[in-house]
Amino acid sequence: MTFVDEVKNAVTPRAALLVIGVLGLQLLFIASYVGALHKPKPTDVAFGVVAPQQVSRQLVAQLDGLPGGPLDPRTVSSAAEAREQIMNRDIDGALIVSPEGRTDTLLVASGGGTVLSGSLERILTEVTASQQRAVRTVDVAPASPEDFDGLSSFYLVVGWCVGGYLCASILAISAGTKPANRQRAVIRTAVMALYAVAGGIGGAVIIGPILGALPGSVWGLAGLGALVVFAVGMITLALEALTGIVGIGLAVLIIVVAGNPSAGGAFPLPMLPDFWRAIGPALPPGAGTWTARSIAYFRGNAVTGPLLVLSAWAVVGTALTLLLSMRHRTGQEGDGGAGATRATGGSTAA
Template sequence: MSNHLALPGTRRKLALVVLGLAALITTMLCAFALPSLHSGPRHVPVGVTGPQQTTDALRENADKDAWDVRVYETPAAVQSAVKDRAIAGGLAVTDHGVDVYTANAGGPSATSALTALGDGVAAQHMTEASVHDLVPFTQDDPHGTGLTSALLPMIFGGIFPVLILSSVFPGHRGLRTRLVGALMFSVVAGAAVAAVLQFATHSIDGNYWLTALGVILGIAAMSTTLLGLQAFFGMAGFALGGALMMLLGNPLSGLATGPHWLPNGWATFGQLLPPGASGSLLRANAFFDGTDAGFPVLVLTAWVVIGVALALLADQRGQCSIAVHHNAPTV
């Protein structure tokens, strides 16, 4: 054993580092594994229409933990509710069979579960189910691969600028420059990500500028938050923020499955983090013309405000420190 390792302070630091890394790995495992193990339809809002006896039976017999069944007067009303994101999908029981209305772009997992539910209802009525995807993914990307793969670049778009800008413009004197640089990067990177998704991979459609503004806000929320944490709390704050984005925000975003697939507590928490809110905003703008974009916009704006506030507080603290140093009497 070296003399350095034999020092009590060194052993204590080594133990803390080892325990911290073990806790980090354990947290990562829990964050990625537990939500997946307990995933499934959770109070998915689904519309039904048809004879009263049929709709009553569906409401009574449906799994209350999985489905939130709502009765509509006509198939047209169900379709309108799906397009307006009031419900995730719907069933219309008619004399000709069972029509299943889905919005695959709104949540592929819920679509699969709803299709299975429709097949079961059709079998009970000794008929067949017809699936109508009212809000599909694009023809060039029918499984939404580009949409789900966009989240990690957005998260790294919040992490990398802070690391690079802090090395190029270090210290208190470079703080305001880093903040301006992070915001400028968010604009450029957000516009580029939206352009790739819409014009290169053709994974999304809709209004490009609306989508780009959402991506810009998402990257700005992550980059300013991490920058503010680093400025105010140092690298420990940056590390904590990065772990929050990567280890919790990414698996709890629900971007790949849709918002009704994670356990209730996990899903709610995930939507309050920048990655989850960014994914929801991207989905809303890209496929639903901004419907239900208000809440994720509010969440992301709050994170931007928190990040900028922390950076400004750190800047004020640094100015006070410089003033005290300059005013200190010389001996």
Template sequence: MRVPTCGSGLAAASFPLTMGGMIGGIVISLLVAGAARRLAALAGFAVAAGLGLTLVLQSWFEYLQGDFWINAAAMGLSVLATASFIVGCKSLLGAKGIGVGAVITMFVANPISSATTPWQFLTEPWGQIGQFFVPGASNWLIRSLSYFPDANLAPQWWILIGWTAVGVVLTLTAHARAAAATPAPHAQRDDEPREEVSVA
């Protein structure tokens, strides 16, 4: 019977899934400059990670069940939400933003994500709160797609989309703020003396 193996496999994959999103966000924020380039890099990373993880977990280990492409979309969105948040924090806060994003993701959200136990087993209200962070929503979504595909999973999709949007907004806000702070080229005023140009 594969259900216990699949369950333990998905639980074991939850930490690498979170770490993958964090590492992707850190690398993109450090190596890619410019808001548009960072957003494009995030999109490419999400597609590659979603396909790669699903290929390994579903086609190789058979931990995931159901439709390959829906699982790939869930995997990709999960890593995108984390990476986007990290990039947004770095764009807005500078180098310390990486620490802020990492602390929120790894030390706040991950312990209350209920990756290995149902959220009802955690001390109230932390189990419920954890489902509104990326690790909790992604674990719930990916597990349910395999075992409860007919369940209403719209809240989990929207939570991950929301965290992705937060990262995008932070990135664009930081870019707009930097553009506004850049001094405009000096324009010569009418009362300033003009240089005479001699024609030989």
């Protein structure tokens, strides 16, 4: 055999296509992470202004006209209302102008991301200094001293996501990437659910009682973890049932390549470019990171939307997995004769 013949025997067209697909994922990974994170800057950060009426209008206009548009300012009626809106995650910070003295108060929430709160402090210090005023910063939802840069919630969710798609991949690859029948799909779904519960509880216990990295309800975080793991696992199973082994790559594309850099972990959403800011809340890593921070630092507020996003991924993944297994079974039953024998043999092998 010639060298070319040896290459043809060693590298099948299917293997070559898979390698090309992996190369594509690699390049997309680099483009996505570097594109999202190489130049973070605040843009349209929801920001409140508490000041006497005339001063408030002028200050809102001034903040709205800052170069690069870092802030999206709006008038807030009182300091108490500003604090409440921050805790509800409606705004990311607020400036309370003192009507008597020359020192104003900046409210931030480092629990939502220390990089963002630090950027707000820098911006408002420059603005007030230009008016010969000073500013003091009050952190109304401070990040834990054990939670460096507010990253613990992000890494917790990343761990849950990794567990979800790895478990689903193992369940499928160990017995063929397509469910042979409806019963096997149901069994895999049940195993995925049990694994999700164990992974959710384990992650919450590690990051809370053991390491002390995140405050908040351990059981709240455990429930979130179970939902994240199950959602990611089931969408991975569905993609594998739909496309075979390629489904693993598609899951990596959705969760790792697109989801992680847009999750608001390393840099909160207002500091990401428009594309990643838009897709982040709709993907499991982003929805999970937002919810974990809300549980840890914001009294569990503003979690309905992200939980619905995660639930939608879980429901769609489960439905597709079961429906595709039923379709596969119907096709097997319709073959008859030798086709039925092949189907039976395939089921046994799987």
